[in-house]
Amino acid sequence: MSNNDGQLTFKFIFPDDYNPVYANGIHGEVTPRGEFILHFVQERRPVPKAIKHKLTEGGRLGDELDRDPKDHEDLIVKYVTTGVTLNYRDAKSIHAWLGRMLEHFEKTAGISQEEDNHGQADNEHDV
Numbered sequence: 001m002s003n004n005d006g007q008l009t010f011k012f013i014f015p016d017d018y019n020p021v022y023a024n025g026i027h028g029e030v031t032p033r034g035e036f037i038l039h040f041v042q043e044r045r046p047v048p049k050a051i052k053h054k055l056t057e058g059g060r061l062g063d064e065l066d067r068d069p070k071d072h073e074d075l076i077v078k079y080v081t082t083g084v085t086l087n088y089r090d091a092k093s094i095h096a097w098l099g100r101m102l103e104h105f106e107k108t109a110g111i112s113q114e115e116d117n118h119g120q121a122d123n124e125h126d127v
Contacts (some may be wrong), residue, residue, distance in 0.1 A: 021081040041078040
């Protein structure tokens with residue numbers, strides 16, 4: 001609702017269980033209906049299911065003997081934390097807003113385009 005003085009106030013309502021989640025990547029695509037589906041992910045190495053260590057004579061933890069899975073160091077997990085579906089108009093609006101926020105942050109933090117090459121996607125579906 002607008003007031004007679006030409007102002008508009010937004011009030012935010014949060015559910016009791018509101019809890020923002022961390023994401024350091026995204027996977028997404030355009031749906032057959034022309035909407036944008038964004039899957040926010042946390043990219044990390046997986047936690048091993050089990051690690052076996054040798055015990056020293058004094059009962060202390062010794063060298064690692066085995067790990068499950070064995071290829072643990074070669075794996076990367078993309079844990080999907082949440083997802084959002086946007087129509088074209090809202091995606092454009094969020095794109096413009098994020099661009100403004102990034103520009104402000106870069107000016108404030110003194111980051112130049114030449115310095116920042118993080119987040120460049122290897123394909124059209126992931127960042």
